[in-house]
Amino acid sequence: MIEKFRLYMSSFNQERTIRVYLPNNYFKENKSYPVLYMHDGQNVFEDRDSIRGVSLGMKDYLEKRGLEIMVVAIDLNPEGEERINEYCPWINGKISEQVLGSPSPAGGRGSEYLDFIVNELKPVIDKKYRTCKDQTSMAGISLGGLISTYAGCRYPLIFKRIAVISPAYYRNQEEIENLLKLSDLSSIEKFYLDFGTTEAGNDEEMNQFFLKLTNRVVDTLRTKTHNLHFELIQDAVHDYSFFRKRVPALLSYLYSDLLQNPPRTKTEA
Numbered sequence: 001m002i003e004k005f006r007l008y009m010s011s012f013n014q015e016r017t018i019r020v021y022l023p024n025n026y027f028k029e030n031k032s033y034p035v036l037y038m039h040d041g042q043n044v045f046e047d048r049d050s051i052r053g054v055s056l057g058m059k060d061y062l063e064k065r066g067l068e069i070m071v072v073a074i075d076l077n078p079e080g081e082e083r084i085n086e087y088c089p090w091i092n093g094k095i096s097e098q099v100l101g102s103p104s105p106a107g108g109r110g111s112e113y114l115d116f117i118v119n120e121l122k123p124v125i126d127k128k129y130r131t132c133k134d135q136t137s138m139a140g141i142s143l144g145g146l147i148s149t150y151a152g153c154r155y156p157l158i159f160k161r162i163a164v165i166s167p168a169y170y171r172n173q174e175e176i177e178n179l180l181k182l183s184d185l186s187s188i189e190k191f192y193l194d195f196g197t198t199e200a201g202n203d204e205e206m207n208q209f210f211l212k213l214t215n216r217v218v219d220t221l222r223t224k225t226h227n228l229h230f231e232l233i234q235d236a237v238h239d240y241s242f243f244r245k246r247v248p249a250l251l252s253y254l255y256s257d258l259l260q261n262p263p264r265t266k267t268e269a
Helices: 058-065 082-087 094-100 110-128 143-154 169-182 204-224 240-254
Strands: 002-009 014-021 033-038 070-074 131-141 159-165 190-196 228-233
Touching: 002 110, 014 058, 033 110, 058 240, 070 110, 082 110, 082 143, 094 169, 094 204, 110 131, 110 143, 131 143, 131 240, 143 159, 143 169, 159 240, 169 204, 190 204, 190 240, 204 228, 228 240
Parallel strands: 033 070, 033 131, 131 159, 159 190, 190 228
Antiparallel strands: 002 014, 014 070
């Protein structure tokens, strides 16, 4: 089931809708559950709530698969460039200018957004629900992948499992590469990353450029963690109809241990 509530974001001086998926047996058993935090909350669970009519369909998949985790999805702010501002830790750089064809002043509030999750949202979730507080993960798509990678660098002792689908690193390419090189990711238990060969559709030159940028991040990640799973998805376009197909692989990798072992009881948490 999905529960929704509004939570005030101090740095942004606004409330935001939070969507929480609870496992099938949440109200029948006294267990504590690992938590996966996700961005673009409207697009995570059901098509009827998604911004463009196609979601990740995660509610249906989790219910059918019986994977006993909680998923906390933070709605995006659809106003203007606020999504870019919140999911980009830095103002868009030179590589972004090269891709877009002009400079962009967007971005730069990713640190505030992430701190909201860590310092305001997570304490509420851990108090309101039965969570395994030390089993916290984060996943995101496109710019959500950028902020998720940033979270793994900033808070590797909190977000120990990271999943990234078709990351839009180019917006902050220079900075995220530098941060990864400086970060200690030894506590990261699993890092899933995938990328499509046709993210830019029929623009083959841009497809190759995006893949080159992603491979630069992957090469750095390989030097920082032994727990990286990178998959190149043939003919996958940057679209939710393609993202949705990767949910089973993402969750199966991220929570392979839970597919064999039950979550801890409340007394064990």
